[in-house]
Amino acid sequence: MAAGTRIAVLRERASGETRVSATPETVRKLIGLGAQLAVESGAGSSASIADADYLAAGAEIGTAEQVLAGADIVFGIQGPDPSLLGPVRPGAWIVAGLDPFGQHGRVEAYAASGLEALAMEFMPRITRAQSMDILSSQSNLAGYKAVLVAANIYGRAFPMMMTAAGTVSAAKAFIMGVGVAGLQAIATARRLGAQVSATDVRSATKEQILSLGAKPIFVENVAGIEGEGSGGYATEMSEEYRRAQAELVSSHLAKQDIVVTTALIPGRAAPRLISDAQIATMKPGSVIFDLAAPQGGNVEGCVADEVVERHGVRIVGYSNTPAHLPADASALFARNLFNFLSAFWDKEQGKPVLDEEIGNAIRLTQGGKVVHERLLA
Ligand code: NAD
Numbered sequence: 001m002a003a004g005t006r007i008a009v010l011r012e013r014a015s016g017e018t019r020v021s022a023t024p025e026t027v028r029k030l031i032g033l034g035a036q037l038a039v040e041s042g043a044g045s046s047a048s049i050a051d052a053d054y055l056a057a058g059a060e061i062g063t064a065e066q067v068l069a070g071a072d073i074v075f076g077i078q079g080p081d082p083s084l085l086g087p088v089r090p091g092a093w094i095v096a097g098l099d100p101f102g103q104h105g106r107v108e109a110y111a112a113s114g115l116e117a118l119a120m121e122f123m124p125r126i127t128r129a130q131s132m133d134i135l136s137s138q139s140n141l142a143g144y145k146a147v148l149v150a151a152n153i154y155g156r157a158f159p160m161m162m163t164a165a166g167t168v169s170a171a172k173a174f175i176m177g178v179g180v181a182g183l184q185a186i187a188t189a190r191r192l193g194a195q196v197s198a199t200d201v202r203s204a205t206k207e208q209i210l211s212l213g214a215k216p217i218f219v220e221n222v223a224g225i226e227g228e229g230s231g232g233y234a235t236e237m238s239e240e241y242r243r244a245q246a247e248l249v250s251s252h253l254a255k256q257d258i259v260v261t262t263a264l265i266p267g268r269a270a271p272r273l274i275s276d277a278q279i280a281t282m283k284p285g286s287v288i289f290d291l292a293a294p295q296g297g298n299v300e301g302c303v304a305d306e307v308v309e310r311h312g313v314r315i316v317g318y319s320n321t322p323a324h325l326p327a328d329a330s331a332l333f334a335r336n337l338f339n340f341l342s343a344f345w346d347k348e349q350g351k352p353v354l355d356e357e358i359g360n361a362i363r364l365t366q367g368g369k370v371v372h373e374r375l376l377a
Contacts, residue, residue: 005351006036008071008088009054010064011043014078016305016319018046018326019333021075021096024057026334031058033345038067047326072351075337077330079117082109090114095337097121097134100364100375101267107375111365120336122372124361125232132340136180137332139262142321143184146260146289147173149324151192153307153314154258154287159193170195174256175214176249176273176298177263178205179232181291185260186212194258199249201237201263204228217252219244233266242271249273254281259288261298267374269296276300276310284312293317 007030009022020043022030027037037059041051051061060067068087074080076096085092091114098119100107110117120134130136150173151158160170173189175182175198182198186209189196196214198205201224209216218224222244225234237245253259253274259282263271270292279288279301290302297317301310304319322329344352354363364372 004034004036005072006038006070006089007073007075008067009037009039009043009059009075010067010080010084011040012077013081016323017078018323019077019330020044020047020049020326021077021330021334021337022054022059023047023049023331023334024053025331026338027054027057027059029338030341033342034347034350035073035341036060038062038071040064040067044330047330049327049330073341077333079103079106079110082106082113082115085110085113085115088115091116093118095120095340098364100372104375107364107370111368111370114368116366117364118362119364119372120340120362122362122364122374123340124358126357128343129358132336132343134333134336137336138322138329139179139181140184141325141329141332142291143181143260143262144188145321145324146181146262146291147185147188147192147258149316149318150258150260150287150289153316155285156257157193158189158258171257172197172255173258173260174198174217174252176200176259176261177292178202178209179262179264181262182260183208183212185262185291186214189258189260190214197252197256199245201225201234201241201245202227202229217248219248234263236265236268236271245273246275246278250278250281253278254283256282257286259286260291261288262291263298264292264295270298272300273298274300279313279315280311282311282313286313288313288315290315290317291321294319 039054039059071088073093079098094117100119123133158171161168171194173194173196175185178200198209199217204227206216222241290299292298293304302315302317308315341352346353
């Protein structure tokens with residue numbers, strides 16, 4: 001990469017994707033570092049950003065081919081189609097959410113083209129990388145949106161209301177999985193006036209649930225994951241734990257109006273938390289939002305992007321929840337990418353230079369090969 005590193009920002013091509021990987025704010029900041037920015041025409045339109053806004057921020061606007069010509073870095077929300085990438089510099093970086101386990105073929109194609117693919121979702125959970133973490137920034141918004149969507153579908157109100165015509169009782173909301181999305185779901189449901197309870201397998205979340213004014217529902221007789229779990233992540237639970245959890249959750253679920261599930265295990269299908277038999281015990285009119293729908297779902301019968309009715313309970317889940325808040329989701333995602341490049345920007349070389357800890361954690365391909373240990377294993 002020569003001085004004046006060229007960064008290309010493409011229009012996202014995946015169906016349902018509304019976000020964009022740079023905003024006028026981050027374009028300005030990246031130019032401030034010494035980069036050149038080239039944005040594909042229309043890239044920001046679904047996130048309410050016009051070409052003129054990028055131009056005013058100092059970017060050049062063009063077709064995909066024009067913006068990719070000579071690019072040193074290609075930004076994306078999702079991984080760009082390898083067949084578009086002919087015009088980039090040899091060894092160019094692809095900086096995006098690359099879905100490494102789901103998009104094996106694409107990762108192979110980046111390798112075959114000699115590109116260096118950097119999967120932003122593999123950002124390690126260390127303090128200095130927090131501001132670069134796309135999973136956190138997007139999950140936070142997703143947790144918020146999940147509650148709003150459930151509230152919208154629900155045929156009753158969330159807060160308790162005392163009216164001249166009588167009292168409306170507060171909705172009972174239960175959040176399963178208390179990571180970034182779950183914490184925001186708890187906070188949002190509380191703000192709307194619901195009575196909130198929550199569960200997780202990681203014991204550290206109990207305090208967090210209490211601090212948000214919600215009630216923790218935890219398996220007590222079988223050990224869960226001590227503390228935060230490794231890197232803040234859960235693992236698959238034992239058969240004994242799962243049985244105890246199902247039993248505990250069953251009696252609780254039957255009393256809930258709103259359920260938001262968020263449980264994920266990195267690199268695996270989402271754990272099944274709610275069965276059809278459990279749904280049958282719930283009150284008709286209840287709503288379940290399954291935030292794990294894109295990873296296979298926590299809820300039996302959930303179909304992404306559809307409202308499915310089972311036993312009078314409506315089950316919803318989006319295949320891409322952050323894409324339902326395109327402007328904010330883009331703003332945060334774009335800042336994650338800026339924070340990442342700026343942390344590693346080498347002024348003398350006029351380009352970013354990664355260190356080992358973060359570089360090795362996120363680098364999928366280099367020198368024509370797939371190099372990431374989690375993909376080689
Ligand atoms: P996640 O999206 O991987 O999973 C969501 C939640 O589901 C987690 O809390 C997980 O424990 C839970 N879960 C998994 N299996 C379950 C099951 N069978 N039943 C119930 N719950 C289950 O998690 P996340 O939102 O990415 O965050 C996890 C932790 O990592 C949080 O404590 C967060 O604060 C921390 N974190 C740290 C950093 C950082 O330091 N840079 C960045 C992001 C997140």
